[in-house]
Amino acid sequence: MDSFFITLEGPEGAGKTTIINMLIEYFSASGKKILATREPGGIHIAEKIRQIILDPNHTEMDGKTEALLYAAARRQHLVEKVIPALEKGYIVLCDRFIDSSLAYQGYARGLGIDNVWKINEFAIDGLMPNATIYFDIDPKIGLERINKTDEREINRLDLEKLDFHERVKEGYYQIIEKFPNRIYKVDASQSLEQVFEDAKKIIIDYVEKK
Numbered sequence: 093m094d095s096f097f098i099t100l101e102g103p104e105g106a107g108k109t110t111i112i113n114m115l116i117e118y119f120s121a122s123g124k125k126i127l128a129t130r131e132p133g134g135i136h137i138a139e140k141i142r143q144i145i146l147d148p149n150h151t152e153m154d155g156k157t158e159a160l161l162y163a164a165a166r167r168q169h170l171v172e173k174v175i176p177a178l179e180k181g182y183i184v185l186c187d188r189f190i191d192s193s194l195a196y197q198g199y200a201r202g203l204g205i206d207n208v209w210k211i212n213e214f215a216i217d218g219l220m221p222n223a224t225i226y227f228d229i230d231p232k233i234g235l236e237r238i239n240k241t242d243e244r245e246i247n248r249l250d251l252e253k254l255d256f257h258e259r260v261k262e263g264y265y266q267i268i269e270k271f272p273n274r275i276y277k278v279d280a281s282q283s284l285e286q287v288f289e290d291a292k293k294i295i296i297d298y299v300e301k302k
């Protein structure tokens with residue numbers, strides 16, 4: 093069976109984690125080999141790097157250090173988990189990947205999309221996602237959602253000003269223009285059921301097309 097590397101992207105609280113869980117339940121029930129994972133994290137070393145990056149007390153973290161730590165976590169996660177799963181024929185659904193670095197560090201943090209692309213080129217060795225689902229949400233609504241729930245801790249990036257989160261969304265829009273054939277946009281302000289239906293259709297259409 094063909095393997096597929098599919099990433100989910102978007103601003104805070106867009107619904108990626110919730111929808112990934114729904115997709116895993118749906119596709120596992122239909123007998124597909126499917127694996128959910130996340131960035132930064134998904135394996136021991138990358139989860140440790142996640143703790144360092146997202147600790148709300150680490151306010152002194154330099155932007156380039158932040159970008160390099162995300163790229164380091166990405167490298168280890170790819171080598172240890174994503175590539176082996178793809179080699180075994182899995183559909184890998186990954187909550188965030190390189191586009192997060194381009195939007196958050198490259199654009200919103202102001203390091204430059206091209207500069208952040210360069211350090212990530214070294215980390216990913218050409219392994220780009222086959223397809224990416226972008227969850228489009230007004231950052232204000234996304235932040236309201238995460239502030240309302242106890243299911244998730246508020247991290248250092250969540251605590252950035254609204255202006256930063258608005259720039260994250262603008263950054264994603266620039267990346268969508270750069271990769272129009274890879275990135276599929278879903279309106280994440282719809283009901284959870286409709287967002288799930290839209291994301292599921294994108295995956296089914298993509299997997300069947302290949």
Ligand SMILES: Nc1ncnc2c1ncn2[C@@H]1O[C@H](COP(=O)(O)OP(=O)(O)OP(=O)(O)O)[C@@H](O)[C@H]1O
Pocket residue numbers: 102103104105106107108109110111237238241243244280281282283284285287
């Ligand atoms: N379409 C939706 N309508 C209403 N609430 C939603 C919707 N999607 C997600 N939520 C709720 O918003 C909160 C955040 O969702 P979730 O954790 O899935 O987002 P996320 O994209 O993974 O966020 P982050 O990347 O910031 O961790 C959860 O409480 C979830 O139940």
Ligand SMILES: Cc1cn([C@H]2C[C@H](O)[C@@H](COP(=O)(O)O)O2)c(=O)[nH]c1=O
Pocket residue numbers: 104130131132162188189190192193194196197247249250
């Ligand atoms: C991979 C990646 C992530 N980020 C940011 C985006 C979020 O604010 C956090 C991760 O938290 P989540 O609840 O798991 O979404 O990290 C980033 O800035 N750059 C990246 O490359």
